[in-house]
Structure formats: structure tokens, C-alpha cells
Amino acid sequence: MPKPHVVAIPIYPGLQSLDAIGPAQVFGSANQALGCEAYRIMFVASEPGAVPSSAGFALHADSLRAVPAKSVDTLICPGGEEEPIRAALRDKALMRWINDAARAAKRACSVCSGAFLLASTGILSGRNAATHWSATTGLQRAFPDIKVDGESIYVTDGKCWTSAGVTTGIDMALAIVEEDHGRDIAIAVARRLVVYMRRPGHQTQFSxxxxxxxxxxxxxxxxxxxxxxxxxxxxxxxxxxxxxxxxxxxxxxxxxxxxxxxxxxxxxxxxxxxxxxxxxxxxxxxxxxxxxxxxxxxxxxxxxxxxxxxxxxxxxxxxxxxxxxxxxxxx
Known part of the structure; x- marks a missing residue:
């Protein structure tokens, strides 16, 4: 039986919960559709255990040591409001792990303002990237060497996948499932989640x-x-x-x-x-x-x-x- 594809999602206090849970559920539903553990979804954090989200509930995380960066196949950095993101950027252990995982992984991804975490590794340098519309100016100012796309719901550039935020992380995850296991499985997952139309990345965030x-x-x-x-x-x-x-x-x-x-x-x-x-x-x-x-x-x-x-x-x-x-x- 093939080894599960490890999807690692680093979380931190104050994260936007749906940025993490949305993609995680897509991969979990893909496992159900495939009838096997094709994806092993792991939440990791500097402090293992309950990590409070901006929604008022906590997500459980394993320690960074429990998921070696070199074992990660797909990295997904979720977003949050400005202060939680700033605090995450100051967390040396977390950022060191993200940096190592981004370079080792088959895919390095972000959702919403998680692009700031991914960009801080330098892996987005010279690449096209998406983020939430409210964060595009800040991302471009902080990382002028990134080509920030202020309209697309998600962008792929080489191994880097970046999405606009919140529910667009689901669109991005569905596209990843399609790339890994084909269109029929992605459609099955979309139906299971009552996502009637899988949106292509170039679709705009708003009109x-x-x-x-x-x-x-x-x-x-x-x-x-x-x-x-x-x-x-x-x-x-x-x-x-x-x-x-x-x-x-x-x-x-x-x-x-x-x-x-x-x-x-x-x-x-x-x-x-x-x-x-x-x-x-x-x-x-x-x-x-x-x-x-x-x-x-x-x-x-x-x-x-x-x-x-x-x-x-x-x-x-x-x-x-x-x-x-x-x-x-x-x-």
C-alpha cells in the first residue's frame, strides 16, 4: 500500500480556523472517496495541544518534532488577522519549521494572509501569488519581489500554491486533489462537501x-x-x-x-x-x-x-x- 501523502498545516494562536479546516476537510473527504488514507493530515504547532482560533474554539495540534519538516509532502500555511500573523512570524521555532518544510515539500501552499508566512521563507520570491484582497497591498509592500495577484482566488506557480482566503482554500485543495487523483475524485469530493462548482483559480475574488x-x-x-x-x-x-x-x-x-x-x-x-x-x-x-x-x-x-x-x-x-x-x- 502506498505511503500516505503528508499534508502538514502549521497553526498558531488566533488563526482563521476555516483556512485550516477547509482544506483539511477536502483531503479527509478525498480519503473517504478513495477508500484509503491517501492523505495524512497533520496540524502542528510550537506548543502542542489546544491552539485557540479566531472563532473562539481551539484546534488540536501535534508538536513540530512529531512531524519532521522533511516528511512533509504538502505544506499549507493558514492565515489570520494582522497581530496573530505578526506573532507567528516572531515564533522562531515555528518559522524555522515552515522554512524547512516549504523547501522539502512537493507543494508549498498558503491560504489568505498565510502568504506572509510562506513569503518569509523566500520561496515565493519572483513568483506569482494570491492572498486575501485586504492583504494584497501589505504583502506587495513587505515582499516587493513577489508578483501579487489581487484578483485570482488561487494561483499556482511551480510548487507554490497560494489562495485568496477563507473558502478559496477549499477551491485550492480541490485542485490539488484533482492533480493527485484525477477529476472524478475531485468531483466526488466537491459533491460530498456540497461544493457544486469547482472554481478555476483565475476566477476573481469579487466584482x-x-x-x-x-x-x-x-x-x-x-x-x-x-x-x-x-x-x-x-x-x-x-x-x-x-x-x-x-x-x-x-x-x-x-x-x-x-x-x-x-x-x-x-x-x-x-x-x-x-x-x-x-x-x-x-x-x-x-x-x-x-x-x-x-x-x-x-x-x-x-x-x-x-x-x-x-x-x-x-x-x-x-x-x-x-x-x-x-x-x-x-x-
């Missing part, structure tokens, strides 16, 4: 319309919904400015101040989100998808889509079409 809901100016927040409902109309600066009762110049400045984006990019982002939903949900031809989203034609859509998501609409549909078939079969 432009959702971002707009966070601004203090109600006019801008409402504008996003109006744009979504009127994608086939002319949506130039003058039209949008008139909608919110501003001069074009003032409107452009307000958009940059509140959302750090130009009006044109704001509209394009909402159009792309709409096109992505059309590709997810049906078999419309590309001309129709482009028209419904307000693009001048399929070529315009292809260029914008590839620039934003790093993949063509056809490739995106191929990935998601398979996932939709899986979902339909499950239902």
Missing part, C-alpha cells in the same frame, strides 16, 4: 459592482446597479456623470478617489462580469455574449476578457462548461 457597494457615496453605489441593467446602452463619461448629477470632470475625479478606477474601466469591468456570467450559464455564441454585455463585437470582448482574466472566453467556457455538466449530473 466591480460589489466593490462599488462599499463606497460612501450612494450615487456611485447605485450607479453600478444601473450600469448592470443598461449594458447595451451608450455608457460614456457624459452619460454616467449625468446619471449621478455631476460634471464629467468631477465624476471622473470622484471615481478615481472612491474606486481607484477610471469610468471607462469601471464600465468595462461590469461588462466583463456580465460576459463571464453568460459564459458560465449558457451556450450563447460569442457574438451574442458580446452584444448582451455591451461590447462592440467578439474581438473587443476577447481582447478585454484576456487582458482581465488571463484566458480567452473560449478557454473559460471550456473549463466552466465541464463544471456545469458535473453540477447538472449531481442534481
Amino acid at each position: 466591480a459592482a460589489l466593490n462599488a457597494q462599499d463606497v460612501k457615496d450612494d450615487k456611485l453605489a447605485n450607479l453600478a446597479s444601473w450600469v448592470e441593467a443598461n449594458l447595451t446602452k451608450t455608457l460614456d463619461v457624459e452619460t454616467l456623470a449625468e446619471r449621478v448629477a455631476m460634471s464629467p470632470r468631477s465624476f471622473h475625479r470622484r471615481m478615481k478617489d472612491e474606486l481607484d478606477v477610471s469610468p471607462a474601466k469601471f464600465v468595462e469591468s461590469i461588462r466583463l462580469d456580465a460576459a463571464r456570467r453568460s459564459l458560465d450559464e449558457g451556450n450563447l455564441d460569442l457574438n451574442t455574449v458580446a452584444a448582451h454585455a455591451g461590447f462592440s463585437g467578439p474581438d473587443h470582448l476577447i481582447r478585454a476578457f484576456s487582458r482581465r482574466f488571463g484566458i480567452t472566453p473560449a478557454a473559460y467556457r471550456q473549463i466552466h462548461g465541464a463544471a456545469l455538466e458535473d453540477r447538472a449530473a449531481a442534481e
Whole structure:
């Protein structure tokens, strides 16, 4: 019988519990689907025993010595709020173990702000990496040699896998299971966990319309919904400015101040989100998808889509079409 693949998850006081439990459950469910211990999941900590999480309950951890760094096949560093992460970075024994495990492991992974722990080993240097949207600026500032991806839900670059945070750790773990044991097992695990659609890593953390809901100016927040409902109309600066009762110049400045984006990019982002939903949900031809989203034609859509998501609409549909078939079969 093959030796179990060791998945080691270093934990520390104040960690975000789902960052650790989510991936662990995916691997545990993979064991059930496979009918054997394909994965041996280990929580480790500087102080073995009960480790308190940010959720108010504790996770049980083995000692660092109980899981030698060289025995680790997949390392997953979970995230937490700023102070718990800072405390973990100051824990010399923990960080020494993470450093050794990251270099020895087949995969070195992080979830959410766990990217700070993984990055501190130097293994992400020169690589693309994802983290929670709220931590992207801090990660880029602390580690300028990392190419921080502020949109993708997870990123793979060589042996390094990094995810955006919380539930995206589940997406990343499902992708790892698929790489190890094939698509059918990953689908079986997704169904067991009631994860109906396995999201590819390039899918974005949030949409432009959702971002707009966070601004203090109600006019801008409402504008996003109006744009979504009127994608086939002319949506130039003058039209949008008139909608919110501003001069074009003032409107452009307000958009940059509140959302750090130009009006044109704001509209394009909402159009792309709409096109992505059309590709997810049906078999419309590309001309129709482009028209419904307000693009001048399929070529315009292809260029914008590839620039934003790093993949063509056809490739995106191929990935998601398979996932939709899986979902339909499950239902």
C-alpha cells in the first residue's frame, strides 16, 4: 500500500480556523472517496495541544518534532488577522519549521494572509501569488519581489500554491486533489462537501459592482446597479456623470478617489462580469455574449476578457462548461 501523502498545516494562536479546516476537510473527504488514507493530515504547532482560533474554539495540534519538516509532502500555511500573523512570524521555532518544510515539500501552499508566512521563507520570491484582497497591498509592500495577484482566488506557480482566503482554500485543495487523483475524485469530493462548482483559480475574488457597494457615496453605489441593467446602452463619461448629477470632470475625479478606477474601466469591468456570467450559464455564441454585455463585437470582448482574466472566453467556457455538466449530473 502506498505511503500516505503528508499534508502538514502549521497553526498558531488566533488563526482563521476555516483556512485550516477547509482544506483539511477536502483531503479527509478525498480519503473517504478513495477508500484509503491517501492523505495524512497533520496540524502542528510550537506548543502542542489546544491552539485557540479566531472563532473562539481551539484546534488540536501535534508538536513540530512529531512531524519532521522533511516528511512533509504538502505544506499549507493558514492565515489570520494582522497581530496573530505578526506573532507567528516572531515564533522562531515555528518559522524555522515552515522554512524547512516549504523547501522539502512537493507543494508549498498558503491560504489568505498565510502568504506572509510562506513569503518569509523566500520561496515565493519572483513568483506569482494570491492572498486575501485586504492583504494584497501589505504583502506587495513587505515582499516587493513577489508578483501579487489581487484578483485570482488561487494561483499556482511551480510548487507554490497560494489562495485568496477563507473558502478559496477549499477551491485550492480541490485542485490539488484533482492533480493527485484525477477529476472524478475531485468531483466526488466537491459533491460530498456540497461544493457544486469547482472554481478555476483565475476566477476573481469579487466584482466591480460589489466593490462599488462599499463606497460612501450612494450615487456611485447605485450607479453600478444601473450600469448592470443598461449594458447595451451608450455608457460614456457624459452619460454616467449625468446619471449621478455631476460634471464629467468631477465624476471622473470622484471615481478615481472612491474606486481607484477610471469610468471607462469601471464600465468595462461590469461588462466583463456580465460576459463571464453568460459564459458560465449558457451556450450563447460569442457574438451574442458580446452584444448582451455591451461590447462592440467578439474581438473587443476577447481582447478585454484576456487582458482581465488571463484566458480567452473560449478557454473559460471550456473549463466552466465541464463544471456545469458535473453540477447538472449531481442534481
